[in-house]
Amino acid sequence: MSGFDPETLKGVAAECPGFQARATARAVTRYYNACFKPLGLTAEQFSLLVGIGAVEGTTLVDLANSAGVDPTTLSRNLQNLEGQLLVHSKGGRGRLGKQIGLTISGRKLVVDALPLWNLAKAELSNRLGKEKLRSASKLMAELAEAAKTSRI
Amino acid sequence: MSGFDPETLKGVAAECPGFQARATARAVTRYYNACFKPLGLTAEQFSLLVGIGAVEGTTLVDLANSAGVDPTTLSRNLQNLEGQLLVHSKGGRGRLGKQIGLTISGRKLVVDALPLWNLAKAELSNRLGKEKLRSASKLMAELAEAAKTSRI
């Protein structure tokens, strides 16, 4: 038991950036999931569709990098979206990569989702304050970058 | 296609707090996962063990609330930790709830993990800056709270 102290652990829970980042992502994702639910879309699926629609002819690797998600995770998430006919792809294994794009249905769904996304963001902004929301986003981006370049 | 515009979508991706929160959680969690890997522990498991060890006789519901995680998620994550004999529990279904605590092995593992956690946090702090790391944690906590109380 040497070194075990509940008081110390209370401090650890309170100051762990990893814990806080996950807790925040869970809370915010739950909120957006609920917002997109009428469209049968999850928050992550919305983000992927937006990422795909934003860059004509993007590839799996490019999208994985810009979303900060593992390519193997993205591979499966894309399979799901392709199964729903929201995304089309060309190519696959091999050095040229897999080019992906939105289908007509995918574009339509994104267009339908945008108003919900705007409402959701506006409500968050009201609760937290516009400036704080902006700061939070900026700091989260910097924290993510720091984590990507950190090793011990 | 009316309303579909890639330029608009670039803006959406850049200003979505949900996307940013998830990307950050992924990056930070990957980092901590790598740090705890020598102990066969994930970042989330570490957080749970800390949360359990911090409060004597805590319950599943209490822990779920303090971690901001769904009770059904926690139920399964605890099953995993119990299977590894890191956590013991008493009670179950019913109004008294399930009391959980760390086993001797669980306490030992937390004690062993604390130095790694400190190193990992120190490295993040060096990269991002102590003040920014603190601000990020605080703002993420406020954002999570805002998301929990938001509805559209």
Next chain:
DNA sequence: CTCCTAATAATGCATATACACTATTATCCG
């Protein structure tokens, strides 16, 4: 032109996440 290599995608496995639902039980009220 052929072989090698490096970049890429996909799969196996495990954990994490949550909603909808079911099962259990202490407590409260009559």
Next chain:
DNA sequence: CGGATAATAGTGTATATGCATTATTAGGAG
């Protein structure tokens, strides 16, 4: 005391996540 109720735990199902590994292929070296 006995049934209703509310709080709690667990299960079914689905998505999300990533590491280790395998499969594929374009491009370069010879």
